[in-house]
Amino acid sequence: MPSETEIxxxxxxxxxxREGAGADENVDLEGDILDVDFEALGYDSLARLETGGRIEREFRIKLADETLTEVATPRELIDAVNAQLRSTPAG
Known part of the structure:
Protein backbone atom coordinates (compact mmCIF):
# COMPACT_ATOMS: atom_id res chain seq x y z
CA MET A 1 0.00 0.00 0.00
CA PRO A 2 1.39 3.43 -0.88
CA SER A 3 2.48 5.73 1.93
CA GLU A 4 1.48 9.37 2.29
CA THR A 5 4.66 10.51 0.59
CA GLU A 6 4.87 7.84 -2.07
CA ILE A 7 4.65 8.86 -5.66
CA ARG A 18 3.06 -6.18 -17.37
CA GLU A 19 0.67 -7.55 -14.74
CA GLY A 20 -2.49 -6.22 -16.32
CA ALA A 21 -2.37 -6.01 -20.06
CA GLY A 22 0.79 -8.02 -20.55
CA ALA A 23 3.66 -6.77 -22.63
CA ASP A 24 4.16 -7.18 -26.34
CA GLU A 25 7.37 -9.16 -26.61
CA ASN A 26 8.58 -6.70 -29.26
CA VAL A 27 8.31 -3.73 -26.86
CA ASP A 28 11.14 -2.94 -24.46
CA LEU A 29 9.39 -1.48 -21.41
CA GLU A 30 12.80 -1.15 -19.74
CA GLY A 31 13.89 1.47 -22.27
CA ASP A 32 13.09 5.17 -22.16
CA ILE A 33 9.32 4.90 -22.58
CA LEU A 34 8.14 8.07 -20.82
CA ASP A 35 7.38 9.99 -24.01
CA VAL A 36 6.47 7.08 -26.28
CA ASP A 37 2.81 6.87 -27.27
CA PHE A 38 0.92 4.05 -25.59
CA GLU A 39 -0.26 2.94 -29.04
CA ALA A 40 3.38 2.52 -30.15
CA LEU A 41 3.98 0.47 -26.99
CA GLY A 42 1.08 -1.80 -27.95
CA TYR A 43 -1.44 -0.49 -25.38
CA ASP A 44 -4.77 0.66 -26.78
CA SER A 45 -7.44 2.60 -24.88
CA LEU A 46 -8.94 -0.61 -23.45
CA ALA A 47 -5.54 -1.66 -22.09
CA ARG A 48 -5.14 1.82 -20.56
CA LEU A 49 -8.54 1.46 -18.84
CA GLU A 50 -7.46 -1.91 -17.41
CA THR A 51 -4.16 -0.37 -16.30
CA GLY A 52 -6.05 2.51 -14.70
CA GLY A 53 -8.27 0.11 -12.79
CA ARG A 54 -5.22 -1.63 -11.38
CA ILE A 55 -3.65 1.70 -10.41
CA GLU A 56 -6.89 2.78 -8.71
CA ARG A 57 -7.12 -0.40 -6.66
CA GLU A 58 -3.48 -0.45 -5.63
CA PHE A 59 -3.11 3.26 -4.89
CA ARG A 60 -6.67 3.80 -3.63
CA ILE A 61 -7.48 6.68 -5.93
CA LYS A 62 -10.08 7.37 -8.62
CA LEU A 63 -9.09 8.38 -12.14
CA ALA A 64 -11.60 9.75 -14.61
CA ASP A 65 -12.22 7.46 -17.60
CA GLU A 66 -11.50 10.48 -19.81
CA THR A 67 -8.06 10.78 -18.24
CA LEU A 68 -7.30 7.17 -19.01
CA THR A 69 -8.46 7.36 -22.61
CA GLU A 70 -6.90 10.76 -23.34
CA VAL A 71 -3.39 10.31 -21.95
CA ALA A 72 -1.05 9.52 -24.81
CA THR A 73 2.20 8.67 -23.04
CA PRO A 74 3.40 7.06 -19.83
CA ARG A 75 4.64 10.47 -18.63
CA GLU A 76 1.11 11.92 -18.97
CA LEU A 77 -0.40 8.99 -17.07
CA ILE A 78 2.22 9.19 -14.31
CA ASP A 79 1.56 12.93 -13.96
CA ALA A 80 -2.21 12.33 -13.77
CA VAL A 81 -1.83 9.62 -11.13
CA ASN A 82 0.51 11.76 -9.03
CA ALA A 83 -1.86 14.74 -9.26
CA GLN A 84 -4.65 12.51 -7.97
CA LEU A 85 -2.44 11.10 -5.20
CA ARG A 86 -1.61 14.64 -4.04
CA SER A 87 -5.29 15.62 -3.97
CA THR A 88 -6.55 12.49 -2.18
CA PRO A 89 -6.49 12.56 1.63
CA ALA A 90 -4.46 9.78 3.22
CA GLY A 91 -6.29 7.04 5.03
Missing part, protein backbone atom coordinates in the same frame (compact mmCIF):
# COMPACT_ATOMS: atom_id res chain seq x y z
CA UNK A 8 3.71 6.80 -8.67
CA UNK A 9 6.73 6.35 -10.93
CA UNK A 10 7.72 4.65 -14.16
CA UNK A 11 8.71 1.49 -12.28
CA UNK A 12 5.20 1.22 -10.86
CA UNK A 13 3.74 1.76 -14.32
CA UNK A 14 5.98 -0.87 -15.94
CA UNK A 15 5.00 -3.43 -13.32
CA UNK A 16 1.28 -2.69 -13.65
CA UNK A 17 1.43 -2.74 -17.46
Missing amino acids: FDVGDLRRIL
Whole structure:
Protein backbone atom coordinates (compact mmCIF):
# COMPACT_ATOMS: atom_id res chain seq x y z
CA MET A 1 0.00 0.00 0.00
CA PRO A 2 1.39 3.43 -0.88
CA SER A 3 2.48 5.73 1.93
CA GLU A 4 1.48 9.37 2.29
CA THR A 5 4.66 10.51 0.59
CA GLU A 6 4.87 7.84 -2.07
CA ILE A 7 4.65 8.86 -5.66
CA PHE A 8 3.71 6.80 -8.67
CA ASP A 9 6.73 6.35 -10.93
CA VAL A 10 7.72 4.65 -14.16
CA GLY A 11 8.71 1.49 -12.28
CA ASP A 12 5.20 1.22 -10.86
CA LEU A 13 3.74 1.76 -14.32
CA ARG A 14 5.98 -0.87 -15.94
CA ARG A 15 5.00 -3.43 -13.32
CA ILE A 16 1.28 -2.69 -13.65
CA LEU A 17 1.43 -2.74 -17.46
CA ARG A 18 3.06 -6.18 -17.37
CA GLU A 19 0.67 -7.55 -14.74
CA GLY A 20 -2.49 -6.22 -16.32
CA ALA A 21 -2.37 -6.01 -20.06
CA GLY A 22 0.79 -8.02 -20.55
CA ALA A 23 3.66 -6.77 -22.63
CA ASP A 24 4.16 -7.18 -26.34
CA GLU A 25 7.37 -9.16 -26.61
CA ASN A 26 8.58 -6.70 -29.26
CA VAL A 27 8.31 -3.73 -26.86
CA ASP A 28 11.14 -2.94 -24.46
CA LEU A 29 9.39 -1.48 -21.41
CA GLU A 30 12.80 -1.15 -19.74
CA GLY A 31 13.89 1.47 -22.27
CA ASP A 32 13.09 5.17 -22.16
CA ILE A 33 9.32 4.90 -22.58
CA LEU A 34 8.14 8.07 -20.82
CA ASP A 35 7.38 9.99 -24.01
CA VAL A 36 6.47 7.08 -26.28
CA ASP A 37 2.81 6.87 -27.27
CA PHE A 38 0.92 4.05 -25.59
CA GLU A 39 -0.26 2.94 -29.04
CA ALA A 40 3.38 2.52 -30.15
CA LEU A 41 3.98 0.47 -26.99
CA GLY A 42 1.08 -1.80 -27.95
CA TYR A 43 -1.44 -0.49 -25.38
CA ASP A 44 -4.77 0.66 -26.78
CA SER A 45 -7.44 2.60 -24.88
CA LEU A 46 -8.94 -0.61 -23.45
CA ALA A 47 -5.54 -1.66 -22.09
CA ARG A 48 -5.14 1.82 -20.56
CA LEU A 49 -8.54 1.46 -18.84
CA GLU A 50 -7.46 -1.91 -17.41
CA THR A 51 -4.16 -0.37 -16.30
CA GLY A 52 -6.05 2.51 -14.70
CA GLY A 53 -8.27 0.11 -12.79
CA ARG A 54 -5.22 -1.63 -11.38
CA ILE A 55 -3.65 1.70 -10.41
CA GLU A 56 -6.89 2.78 -8.71
CA ARG A 57 -7.12 -0.40 -6.66
CA GLU A 58 -3.48 -0.45 -5.63
CA PHE A 59 -3.11 3.26 -4.89
CA ARG A 60 -6.67 3.80 -3.63
CA ILE A 61 -7.48 6.68 -5.93
CA LYS A 62 -10.08 7.37 -8.62
CA LEU A 63 -9.09 8.38 -12.14
CA ALA A 64 -11.60 9.75 -14.61
CA ASP A 65 -12.22 7.46 -17.60
CA GLU A 66 -11.50 10.48 -19.81
CA THR A 67 -8.06 10.78 -18.24
CA LEU A 68 -7.30 7.17 -19.01
CA THR A 69 -8.46 7.36 -22.61
CA GLU A 70 -6.90 10.76 -23.34
CA VAL A 71 -3.39 10.31 -21.95
CA ALA A 72 -1.05 9.52 -24.81
CA THR A 73 2.20 8.67 -23.04
CA PRO A 74 3.40 7.06 -19.83
CA ARG A 75 4.64 10.47 -18.63
CA GLU A 76 1.11 11.92 -18.97
CA LEU A 77 -0.40 8.99 -17.07
CA ILE A 78 2.22 9.19 -14.31
CA ASP A 79 1.56 12.93 -13.96
CA ALA A 80 -2.21 12.33 -13.77
CA VAL A 81 -1.83 9.62 -11.13
CA ASN A 82 0.51 11.76 -9.03
CA ALA A 83 -1.86 14.74 -9.26
CA GLN A 84 -4.65 12.51 -7.97
CA LEU A 85 -2.44 11.10 -5.20
CA ARG A 86 -1.61 14.64 -4.04
CA SER A 87 -5.29 15.62 -3.97
CA THR A 88 -6.55 12.49 -2.18
CA PRO A 89 -6.49 12.56 1.63
CA ALA A 90 -4.46 9.78 3.22
CA GLY A 91 -6.29 7.04 5.03
